[in-house]
Amino acid sequence: MDYIAIDTETHLIEPGNLAPKLVCMSECVGVKTKLYGYDDALERFYELIQDQYIVGHNIAYDLAVMCNEVDGFLPLVFKAYDEGRIWDTMIHEKLRMISLGYSRFNPQTGRPPRYTLESLVETYLDESIEGKHGEDAWRLRYAELDNIPTERWPNAAKRYALLDAEYTYRVFLLQRCNEFPTLRDQFKAAWGLHLMSCWGIATDKEAVSGLETRLHQSVDAVIEDLKSDNIIRSTGSKNLSVIRELVTTSYGGSPPMTAKGSVSTAASVLKDSGNPLLEKLASVSADQKLLNTYVPLLQKPTVNPRFNVLVASGRTSSSNPNIQNQPRKGGVRECFVPRPGNYFIACDYHVAELCSLAQVLLDQFGMSKMAEALQAGRELHLETAAGIMACSYEEAVRLHEAGDKEAKEARQLAKMLNFGLPGGISSRTFVDFARGYGVEITEERAQMLKQAWLSRYPEINLYFEAVGIRCAEEGGSFFAVHPSTGFERGGVGFCDGCNHYFQHLTAAGAKEAVYQVAKACWVPGGKLEGCKPVAFIHDEIILEAPKENASDLAKIVEEIMIETMQKFLPDIPVKADAALMERWYKGAEPVTKDGRLIPWSP
DNA sequence: ACGCGATGCGCC
DNA sequence: AAAGGGCGCATCGCGT
Numbered sequence A: 001m002d003y004i005a006i007d008t009e010t011h012l013i014e015p016g017n018l019a020p021k022l023v024c025m026s027e028c029v030g031v032k033t034k035l036y037g038y039d040d041a042l043e044r045f046y047e048l049i050q051d052q053y054i055v056g057h058n059i060a061y062d063l064a065v066m067c068n069e070v071d072g073f074l075p076l077v078f079k080a081y082d083e084g085r086i087w088d089t090m091i092h093e094k095l096r097m098i099s100l101g102y103s104r105f106n107p108q109t110g111r112p113p114r115y116t117l118e119s120l121v122e123t124y125l126d127e128s129i130e131g132k133h134g135e136d137a138w139r140l141r142y143a144e145l146d147n148i149p150t151e152r153w154p155n156a157a158k159r160y161a162l163l164d165a166e167y168t169y170r171v172f173l174l175q176r177c178n179e180f181p182t183l184r185d186q187f188k189a190a191w192g193l194h195l196m197s198c199w200g201i202a203t204d205k206e207a208v209s210g211l212e213t214r215l216h217q218s219v220d221a222v223i224e225d226l227k228s229d230n231i232i233r234s235t236g237s238k239n240l241s242v243i244r245e246l247v248t249t250s251y252g253g254s255p256p257m258t259a260k261g262s263v264s265t266a267a268s269v270l271k272d273s274g275n276p277l278l279e280k281l282a283s284v285s286a287d288q289k290l291l292n293t294y295v296p297l298l299q300k301p302t303v304n305p306r307f308n309v310l311v312a313s314g315r316t317s318s319s320n321p322n323i324q325n326q327p328r329k330g331g332v333r334e335c336f337v338p339r340p341g342n343y344f345i346a347c348d349y350h351v352a353e354l355c356s357l358a359q360v361l362l363d364q365f366g367m368s369k370m371a372e373a374l375q376a377g378r379e380l381h382l383e384t385a386a387g388i389m390a391c392s393y394e395e396a397v398r399l400h401e402a403g404d405k406e407a408k409e410a411r412q413l414a415k416m417l418n419f420g421l422p423g424g425i426s427s428r429t430f431v432d433f434a435r436g437y438g439v440e441i442t443e444e445r446a447q448m449l450k451q452a453w454l455s456r457y458p459e460i461n462l463y464f465e466a467v468g469i470r471c472a473e474e475g476g477s478f479f480a481v482h483p484s485t486g487f488e489r490g491g492v493g494f495c496d497g498c499n500h501y502f503q504h505l506t507a508a509g510a511k512e513a514v515y516q517v518a519k520a521c522w523v524p525g526g527k528l529e530g531c532k533p534v535a536f537i538h539d540e541i542i543l544e545a546p547k548e549n550a551s552d553l554a555k556i557v558e559e560i561m562i563e564t565m566q567k568f569l570p571d572i573p574v575k576a577d578a579a580l581m582e583r584w585y586k587g588a589e590p591v592t593k594d595g596r597l598i599p600w601s602p
Numbered sequence B: 001a002c003g004c005g006a007t008g009c010g011c012c
Numbered sequence C: 001a002a003a004g005g006g007c008g009c010a011t012c013g014c015g016t
Helices: A038-051 A059-069 A073-082 A089-100 A117-125 A155-175 A183-199 A205-227 A240-250 A267-271 A276-283 A285-298 A352-365 A369-375 A380-389 A393-401 A405-423 A427-435 A443-456 A459-473 A494-522 A547-568
Strands: A003-010 A022-029 A032-037 A053-056 A086-088 A201-203 A306-308 A317-319 A342-349 A478-481 A488-492 A532-536 A540-546 A576-581 A591-593 A596-600
Touching: A003 A038, A003 A059, A003 A155, A022 A038, A022 A059, A022 A155, A032 A038, A032 A155, A038 A059, A038 A073, A053 A059, A053 A155, A059 A073, A059 A086, A059 A183, A073 A183, A073 A494, A086 A089, A086 A183, A089 A117, A089 A155, A089 A183, A089 A488, A117 A155, A183 A306, A183 A494, A183 A532, A201 A205, A205 A276, A205 A285, A240 A267, A240 A276, A267 A276, A267 A285, A276 A285, A342 A352, A342 A547, A352 A369, A352 A405, A352 A459, A352 A494, A352 A547, A369 A380, A369 A459, A380 A393, A380 A405, A380 A443, A393 A405, A405 A427, A405 A443, A405 A494, A427 A443, A443 A459, A459 A478, A459 A494, A478 A494, A488 A494, A494 A532, A494 A540, A494 A547, A540 A547, A547 A576, A547 A596
Parallel strands: A003 A053, A053 A086, A576 A596
Antiparallel strands: A003 A022, A022 A032, A306 A317, A342 A540, A342 A576, A478 A488, A532 A540, A591 A596
8 A cells, every 4th residue: 555645734833722724735655746725635635534544744733633624534534543544753753762762862862862854854864854944934834825825835835845745755665664563553542642632621710720829828928938048049949059058967967868969858858857947948849849830831721731642661641731740639630620511531440550460470471369369359459458467358358348457557558569569669669669658667567568469479579580581681671572562662671671561551551542532532423422532641531521421421431441451451350430520639439329420529 | 041960749 | 689660840050
């Protein structure tokens, strides 16, 4: 089959509109290029999207632009993705960089990799795109040519529009001989995620201003006060050299240090310093973080988080705002609301990464106690807690249900063990890890707990050993090929290696679920018609759903997510729970009344 | 003025 | 033998 490269030129992307109005489309196949004005572009795209193979650089953008012009295009785009007829040169390059181990740093350029078409043209073709920058660059000026027949366009404008399609095609020719196993899945996930970005997520103006006021009340007086002690400058910035000196003296000359050897100024260090001024500063640090990092991004009626479909482990990331790290405490999440007439459906996988780990262990060693526990329908944290208390699972359940204090503590520790230890941490590090959860344990206790955990799931010893051997054999880091997805990742060390196999598998399943859910929402007649996905947070999808049938729709979201993940975890029972909410709450749980889901509230 | 490394911290 | 991983973003301080 012949791929055809396309590229659109559009009005400028503006806040709240990630799919702006189309101006023209260019295409390239072989050595032929062609430019289509608005009407011709729509007609030509309609032809192409039915059954042709299409390649683009960040193609989800162009496809969304097209779908924004003509309603009927959307189902055709999903069909094209389903038939494997879409190729994205940007995503291919990301897979290539990850496979080489260069995703964070490319030793050939001495920098983090860049994924613009321009930079791909440099690496693949050793050419530079002319007319991209400079005063007469048309790149950002195509709105001026809207409604003008292309015949009357300046030559430079025509040339630039054609060049992008041509370069995309030439890069593609060099990429296509190098297929990656998850390539098509990445393309599909990117489309699902881009639709989320375009739709955006609404904010509640009153909630935002209320939050802002409250945080200012908490922070401002303290900051003002600390100015007199030179801890805060008159400009409002922190004076770190003064703070570090105070930390040093407070800790009797041997203060906690950072990785690179400077005096730590972390809030926890300040809090335990015994110095009232530092303690005061620490007391507002969380609120300051909220005020400076999160509140400013909430100032629009709708925000449009961007998603990066692919980071090293196969996970996604998000920015502007990063919808994947919104604080659980402090009222930030509660500023996000569904549009009028809707509830949020929030559906997340139950212990997703542990299920993936169990599947990986089972595949690798032919047996897994962790898998057996999950297959038996056991609650995994209580299973681990039973290991800590050296009793049977049934006994742990009985004690826990009876409100036994020891059992409750054991389960809390169990959660930390289950979450922390699969990443290969030492018992020493586990002490710090537990402290992050507000639990103080000695290193001896950590050692005992780790041993108990490994005894409960002995196959994990083999898992760590196997990763360790790969590291040792290949000089500290190795090339990981995921046994079930085929995903390739270079430069993997011990800890990231331990993490990689299960984190990747969860990501792969959840991303496929993003696509399936998006399809069910956006394609007319789909099972989730009327719903709109608004956020994806690694193992959780949040959607808007019309209130009237939100309960039924929530069940369908569960079904789709479970069915999809189940394909990646064939031997582990997958669970996912959907809850309804009137705004985004952390910890919302399914609440049922008369057999139907109703919104959870705190 | 801007770039950059280090630090710290939010999430899963 | 030992080893949390994956991110994005704000701030500070230093350098060009």
